[in-house]
Amino acid sequence: MLFNNKAMFYLFTVIVFLGMMLLIVYTYQSFTMRQVQEAVSSRLRTMDDFVDNFHNDLDRSISISATRAMISLEDYVSSNEEFFDSKSALDQSFKEIFVNGTINGNQVVLMENSSFKNYSKKVMASASAIGFYFNVTINDVSLDQSDPWNIDVHINASVFLNDSQSTAYWIYDKSFFTKVSIEGLRDPLYGIYTQGKFQNAIRRTNISNFVVGQDTSGLLMHINNSYYYENSNAPSFLMRFYNDINASSNGIETIINIPVLFSQGFDIYPEKPVIDYQYYIDSYIAELCNFQNMPNWFKIKDEELNKYNLSTLNYTSC
Incomplete structure (x- = not known):
């Protein structure tokens, strides 16, 4: 009878110990999981904010690059004393100078550090500093006018944003539109x-x-x-x-x-x-x-x- 009591006590002790261990492990795992979820949520919010900030700042960047591009194009046609052959030729040259800062492959002084490629490099550096990989590719650029005093700049771009920890990624095509004043x-x-x-x-x-x-x-x-x-x-x-x-x-x-x-x-x-x-x-x-x-x-x-x-x-x- 004494033996049975000791056995029961031992068994009870083991059960309690195992229960406590399971509780500790479960609590730790739950806490760790919450930490992971909170970290992921925070990372996703940061990535989402990064994309929003990029969109908000892009209008300013397009306006600056497009204005300088138009000044450079006027200088180009005046220096060469000839018009573009067509609207499509104008669009093609505008795209080259807007994106790369060049005309016919030649660097344009006014576009130094002001092309869209320069801007995207700055955004890439900002992304890298917080553990993101960012890239934007210009698919198409065109010019139009819907009123006498402004140029409408239409851009279609592919955007990619990836977390260095492979938490998530954004990949999408988007059209952007900016008005640029012709005054001046x-x-x-x-x-x-x-x-x-x-x-x-x-x-x-x-x-x-x-x-x-x-x-x-x-x-x-x-x-x-x-x-x-x-x-x-x-x-x-x-x-x-x-x-x-x-x-x-x-x-x-x-x-x-x-x-x-x-x-x-x-x-x-x-x-x-x-x-x-x-x-x-x-x-x-x-x-x-x-x-x-x-x-x-x-x-x-x-x-x-x-x-x-x-x-x-x-x-x-x-």
């Missing part, structure tokens, strides 16, 4: 037709009434400041890069200041209208001249009369 950019028409010797930056006019009665001070200010005015009969900013002078709903135009051109040593064409895209094209001939309170070189086609509020002035046919 140079007009390629001026650069090409003056062999790069005379540049004219796009500045939107702030004058709404060009002529009031016989007062032409508003129009003269518009001309003297080389302001641009939106006109659906004129070509858009992008169309000027490939010499398409057809009418566009996003068209813009300026009035050439003839005395300024003459002072720079350029030939003057007295029979031509002074609207910029019409002045350099042979098919355009001035129709209306000798406007009251305007310089004698100011000549236009009939279609411009009401647009610039000129109908209240005396004038003659050319």
